[in-house]
Amino acid sequence: MLTKKKEGKQDLDQLLSNAACCSQPSAIREICKLINRPGMRSLAGGWPDPNVFPGKEIAAIAKGLLEMNAGVVLQYGTTEGLLELRAQLTDWAREKEFIQCAQDDILITHGSAQAMDLACRILLDPGDVVLVELPTYFGGVGAIRSCGAEAVGVKLDQHGLDPDDLEVQLKQLNKQRRRVKGVYVIPNFQNPTGATLSLERRKRLLALADQYHFIILEDDPYSDLRFEGEKIPSLRALDQSERVIHMRSFSKIFTPGMRLGWVTAKTDFIRKMVVAKQFVDCATNTLSQYILLEFIRGGRLAERIIGNNKHYRAKRDFMLSQMEKHFPKAATWNRPQGGFFIFVHLPEHLNADQLLLEAIERNVAFVAGSSFFINGQGRNTLRLSYSQASPSEIEAAIAEIGLLIKKKLT
Amino acid sequence: MLTKKKEGKQDLDQLLSNAACCSQPSAIREICKLINRPGMRSLAGGWPDPNVFPGKEIAAIAKGLLEMNAGVVLQYGTTEGLLELRAQLTDWAREKEFIQCAQDDILITHGSAQAMDLACRILLDPGDVVLVELPTYFGGVGAIRSCGAEAVGVKLDQHGLDPDDLEVQLKQLNKQRRRVKGVYVIPNFQNPTGATLSLERRKRLLALADQYHFIILEDDPYSDLRFEGEKIPSLRALDQSERVIHMRSFSKIFTPGMRLGWVTAKTDFIRKMVVAKQFVDCATNTLSQYILLEFIRGGRLAERIIGNNKHYRAKRDFMLSQMEKHFPKAATWNRPQGGFFIFVHLPEHLNADQLLLEAIERNVAFVAGSSFFINGQGRNTLRLSYSQASPSEIEAAIAEIGLLIKKKLT
CATH class of the missing domain: 3.40.640.10 (Type I PLP-dependent aspartate aminotransferase-like (Major domain))
Structure with missing residues (x-):
């Protein structure tokens, strides 16, 4: 009862639906495994800050x-x-x-x-x-x-x-x-x-x-x-x-x-x-x-929303100030009026997928923008989230990413 | 901004998927609205007894x-x-x-x-x-x-x-x-x-x-x-x-x-x-x-399961004893070794859908067995659940259903 034959595996795959055959876990999921390493400074997830949970x-x-x-x-x-x-x-x-x-x-x-x-x-x-x-x-x-x-x-x-x-x-x-x-x-x-x-x-x-x-x-x-x-x-x-x-x-x-x-x-x-x-x-x-x-x-x-937004606003402002400080002029980004995300455009010839791999080696994570384009565009973009990381993590991560971008530009 | 045109309704329905067009709420759902009337003695739901919730x-x-x-x-x-x-x-x-x-x-x-x-x-x-x-x-x-x-x-x-x-x-x-x-x-x-x-x-x-x-x-x-x-x-x-x-x-x-x-x-x-x-x-x-x-x-x-099963076993036994007492010989049913349900077969010519409507009038509910047959069979069957009802509700409901069946048989 406790042993299992391993034959017939391919056979069983024939029984899967078209949707299941085509389905692939998202690229972000795969990166998440790396991101969850201890010591990682992550700007990747769009998760809220647990510090504001009531x-x-x-x-x-x-x-x-x-x-x-x-x-x-x-x-x-x-x-x-x-x-x-x-x-x-x-x-x-x-x-x-x-x-x-x-x-x-x-x-x-x-x-x-x-x-x-x-x-x-x-x-x-x-x-x-x-x-x-x-x-x-x-x-x-x-x-x-x-x-x-x-x-x-x-x-x-x-x-x-x-x-x-x-x-x-x-x-x-x-x-x-x-x-x-x-x-x-x-x-x-x-x-x-x-x-x-x-x-x-x-x-x-x-x-x-x-x-x-x-x-x-x-x-x-x-x-x-x-x-x-x-x-x-x-x-x-x-x-x-x-x-x-x-x-x-x-x-x-x-x-x-x-x-x-x-x-x-x-x-x-x-x-x-x-x-x-x-x-x-x-x-x-x-x-x-x-x-x-x-x-x-x-x-x-309603009260909690007002309090949280003060908290997130400060985090956004802090991340923007760190980006001003550490990112080269060749990078551009938005200043969102709310939400969790800042989106960065690098010069066309830079590849953010590659940048991410190098960042992960330095215990820093973000999401490569290409993950969000269904048409293969956006290789030179990245999404940074200020929602979950602590100020010191934000500071360290932005400095590292800035360094990596600058290195690519030279 | 607060007013809405009501035209275009049929138009929008054209946009529904095949699955949504064919979907129908279950018959049981419709009956549930009646069953939730105050004072109803219900043997309908397959819900657990809230008295055993820890x-x-x-x-x-x-x-x-x-x-x-x-x-x-x-x-x-x-x-x-x-x-x-x-x-x-x-x-x-x-x-x-x-x-x-x-x-x-x-x-x-x-x-x-x-x-x-x-x-x-x-x-x-x-x-x-x-x-x-x-x-x-x-x-x-x-x-x-x-x-x-x-x-x-x-x-x-x-x-x-x-x-x-x-x-x-x-x-x-x-x-x-x-x-x-x-x-x-x-x-x-x-x-x-x-x-x-x-x-x-x-x-x-x-x-x-x-x-x-x-x-x-x-x-x-x-x-x-x-x-x-x-x-x-x-x-x-x-x-x-x-x-x-x-x-x-x-x-x-x-x-x-x-x-x-x-x-x-x-x-x-x-x-x-x-x-x-x-x-x-x-x-x-x-x-x-x-x-x-x-x-x-x-x-x-594991401990809780043992305790709960004593509770449900007693309810099953009580319902079975009430059925022996109040149901006519022409009705037959199983004696389940566990779970929540007893299934009753009435003589072929009796219609449990009709019986249910009469039962609801007397503030008693069950589920007509036909709801569980995908081929239209089972008009003469009913499902009784002992899981949620109190003993006094079980007693009253079984007596009423017994009376209704007997009336149909004469």
Whole structure:
């Protein structure tokens, strides 16, 4: 019973689905193994700073819930998510986002990643096209591809997705009779570039969605992480024809380990996503939802967001100051108004993939920008994250990266 | 910004995927809305009894973890799941299940439902066939169908899936050149029938899997809920050719609200499932995993299982005694050795769907057996669950159902 034949291995691989045969772990994952070495100064992950996790508050909330009401907070919940939490989120959407939505227009998910997965499932068939930013978050692209759909890239600059290029792509795909189902966009403090889509471009994107009849997949985990400048209404808030599926995360403003996100969209879409979720994981973690509910009540989450943003703003400013100090003039980068990321362009002939390998040898890590381009571009770019590293790690890492770049330039 | 046009609704539906267009919420879900009425005596849900949830122990564990180590237990984890938890589970598998598996052969999931979803994703393409028990859990069928695969039924009796009928189906599908990728089976205290697959049949099923070259999807949430009789080795333990994907749940033996399950399979399959999970929800809830880890350590989970089974055994015995007392001779049912379910056969001409509507009027609920048959059979069957209802609810509900059946018979 305890021995296993090893024959038949290839045989079994014949039984895999097309999606599984094609699937590859992301390049970042492979690098992560190196990055987790002890002593590594990492600017790689987009993880929040554990120093701002409200551990003690959560401990007190959890204790109260579990001692008073274990039978409820440890039981299965409904697939849609906790009714009281969805009620809080309709208020949040109305007051903070100018989005009118009812409880039935909201689904609680295991992070915004799950919202994206469910949205793709209800929208995409093999062969469909979704347009994505160049560069963009590989998780979104992965969800699109796992439905057998194709991701096609659209240019992006410091004001976000370029609607002119979008229109060019749409026309071209139309001619090729490809079915464009959606545009996947990260409008605020984009991952990896930190860019924010301007109001004008948001309106233009919505107009194009009406004209070319597609859905907008608005992936918006960072909008509450604004340190300065004025909040721009979400695509969902501006949407007049219910074409926007707005995906939100509690990972960056509360905690990622509790795996909570939410999505608002037109009722029919939410209902379809709920049915899909029934067979995906039945329901979202009940205890996490109750803890979050208590944390939102009394304005605690809103308060926490203000505090966190001061913290992250200081880290951004510190990293920018270190970059000014250590990076050569030939490198350029953005100054994001929020979020976790700074995106660096090196001179064309420099290769950031190679730079990363050399950095890792010196116990410094970042993510090579090419990981975010679906078309093989961006070899001369890198993403630096200030979210998780300590100031001393940021200082040491930026100095090392600066040295390595300078060495390449000479 | 706050008004919405309601035109274009049908237009947007054109953008839905084939899977979303075909998807329907389960009949049970619709009934659930009625069942949740206050005062309902429900034998419908397969939910565990909240009275056995270890709320205080979990509160103490959570407090310790959150006060001492919030930065870790609230942070993202790896997609595979917590390393220490997987280490505990390899021990559990070896000592309690006679399964030799390494940490890399284990994936922690958001419940066993997610394990099934991921297994289907890595195996199934549209048009593939998976054979399922008649009747079976609709969640499994839903996961199969959401990949565009077809579920085809195989007869089941008190000893579980009928291998003779399985072989007939396999031959027939072979002739039709249909690609049978797997057999989905709930071998222990099956949902809904409570039947357990005999050792002989397990061996026969594995032999057929080798001969006809398919995967066995072993859905096994109830095996630790054995009240009497001898444990039969799992298909995974008996498997000589790594064809079994063994899906386990902590919902029934720990708590469902923390959404934890695990799956063991050959390393390659697990790796493919991990890649799929990256784009499904990134990782499983970290806090839940750490709480469970502490709960397993020191043998607490094993102890708890023994205590719970005494509790559920008494409930089963009580329900059986009430059925003896109140049900007419024309009704027959099984005596499950574990799990949560008793399955009742009424005379052919009686309709349990109709019976359910009448029961609900009297504030009594169960699940009509037809919900579990993919081929429209089982109109004269019903599933009764003793897991969640209190003894007085069980007593009242069984008496009412008995009365209703008798009325139909006269």
